[in-house]
Amino acid sequence: MTKAFTVPEAARAARQASYALAASSAAQRNEALRILSELLREKSGAVFAANAADVKAAEAAGLAAPALARLRFDGHKLEDVCRGAEALSRMEDPIGRVQIHRELAEGLVLTRLSCPIGVVGVIFESRPDALVQIGSLCLKSGNCVLLKGGSEALNTNRALFAVLEEAGRRAGLPDGWTALLETREDVGALLSMDEDVDLLIPRGSGAFVRYIMEHTKIPVLGHSEGVCHLYLDAGCDAGEAARLAVDAKTQYVSACNTIETLLWHRESEQAVLAAAGALRDAGVRLLCDGATQKLLAEAGIACEAAEEADWRTEYLALTLSLKCVGSLEEAIAHINRYGSHHTDAIVTGDDGAWRRFAALVDSAGVYRNCSTRFADGYRYGFGAEVGISTGRLHARGPMGLEGLCSYKYLLEGHGDTVGDFAEGRRSFTHKELR
């Protein structure tokens, strides 16, 4: 913790602040986002200095190059998070939206209004820009947020958090609406705060997310795995298959929306050969079932044998499993059985096959003729995302402002009693008022 308070104190303070933050005006929250952007630019020197210390320590500790790239917070990343906060400040208020407006009976009116969830805990990876993005999304949606970033980014996170807190203070937001947790022990304490924390969003490896899910009574949104598929349908275009396979596997190999398995219909030999060749050229290791191994070997494409466990494995590396199926139905059954219900794509020119695939594949994202890598809040036009959910409840897929909202029912009457209705003196009209 940056201050002399414990996690339970921070969670209780956030709960207290949550009522006032939920009642704050859009103008006030938008002002806080604008101040956040201004202050970040103003105090960029301190942030960059803190980041330089984190990067130096990480280099000394031998952190790998991709991780170092994520840790680095430079002028480009600063510009991105500032523009993100400004864009959010101009977006429509997600809070106080009328979702239902209905006369239940004469003089008795029901209104359902969107409202913040309340207190959210987000545990994110060693990318310091995530702190500002998540903080901005929670601020816009009126949610109090307890933030825990990667330990490698501690100094950068402290500097960015100080700016976030200061922006809230200058805009008159309630004290305690956000807090920075710093240690593994803090996370352990957070998991037991089910009275004061309404939702946890862990981002990170599947094993980490599963650990969180199994050690708390707080609802958890996230994806414990991203086992995504690309299926090459009978007679699909070979060039398109190769282009999409390479993008979906290699464009950003450690992302959850990267494919781990390529399925191909036995009547799409040309397509799988084109895809496998292009993937090999891109340095991808290919693990195959018998039929695929035979086909690739005949074509002189290097590959190895897959095992049953491969169909469930999220490699997060330049490795891909490949399997031949006899029908569209077999592909769908494989995806529903072994997949993680994240994002799965079909390459097909056949509208009927697409309709069947779309109806029967049980995933948050079901795609046709495009890369699974599009599964992302920014690309969907949500501005940003706090995470991607593979659960079916509340939020499914990329979770932006809408996923950070709940709702409440207001009912306004004139002394109305249920007894009058139960005993037949009055009756319901159920008339929509908008």
Add this chain to the structure above:
Amino acid sequence: MTKAFTVPEAARAARQASYALAASSAAQRNEALRILSELLREKSGAVFAANAADVKAAEAAGLAAPALARLRFDGHKLEDVCRGAEALSRMEDPIGRVQIHRELAEGLVLTRLSCPIGVVGVIFESRPDALVQIGSLCLKSGNCVLLKGGSEALNTNRALFAVLEEAGRRAGLPDGWTALLETREDVGALLSMDEDVDLLIPRGSGAFVRYIMEHTKIPVLGHSEGVCHLYLDAGCDAGEAARLAVDAKTQYVSACNTIETLLWHRESEQAVLAAAGALRDAGVRLLCDGATQKLLAEAGIACEAAEEADWRTEYLALTLSLKCVGSLEEAIAHINRYGSHHTDAIVTGDDGAWRRFAALVDSAGVYRNCSTRFADGYRYGFGAEVGISTGRLHARGPMGLEGLCSYKYLLEGHGDTVGDFAEGRRSFTHKELR
């Protein structure tokens, strides 16, 4: 179980059936609802005979009169559930609704469609009509459902379930879309089926719901307690206060939306005296804080002292706690601290006080000048409800067809890769298509 299958088998069969049921047409599901209604009327003799056996056994076991009344399934209740199924068959399909339709980039179109949650487990009380209502709601929303009713209603539930299953079969719905669980052991087995069951909805006592929540990894929707409040604001109308207090406490004493605590502003003495007098006349036991006890004693209204624990107690009986507060803010703080975030009401003529109460009370239902007993899916115009949620995620308050739906994102392109966007060759348009 009515058949020779185990709960894991039933859950796996429901998961398999869930894909086909999600892809079924509205016409087919509506036809199943119409057949259900016809068959129930046709086979009412068998249902009534089964119910007579249950009632006879319950009488012999000395079941209390209100419980017996709930167990009894007569011509009126049959008519109600038949009309309910027919009404659902005429309602708009909740599945396949377009929630987002957006061009992400030229030729790349995102569509968000509502879809069923998948497999739902509902554990309900000894009211056999609940089986038909829940089965109908799940059928309409394309959800597979595992049903567990009260053991006192076993024969009636078997007879009703046979009709539900037969209706599905005649309409061509996939086998295994529903199953009847019968024993406490079945419930234990159900709790461990987190791979194949997407949501549990337990209905019943707070202790029971908490037990379920603590013994499963499956998401649970429900309310573990219904500690609802009525707050009499300064200067509110005494007649209205008395009428609403009596309805909210006594109209159906064992319901979750019944009030357990009456709060009154110290400047609403006439109102609390009128309410307390009317409640005593209705046979309600009054447990009071010091100020209230003093006022009522002076007026000759019988009452007792409340303890700290009373503010958190759901009596589900003709007992009410009463407390005097110094301000609207104190009332709101009491409700947020001791309440269960279910439904809380204010009696006030002051629009400013109502706006503050509505903004700051953190409950699924926030009411003005009407009884908390209106918190109910039927009264809200949802047709019926599977339960009432006091959680903030997914569904809050009465949960009808909408609460039984999730959504999925479909993305259709023409060979689109993320690489083209990352490397600046293409850019997002994010244009709404409706």
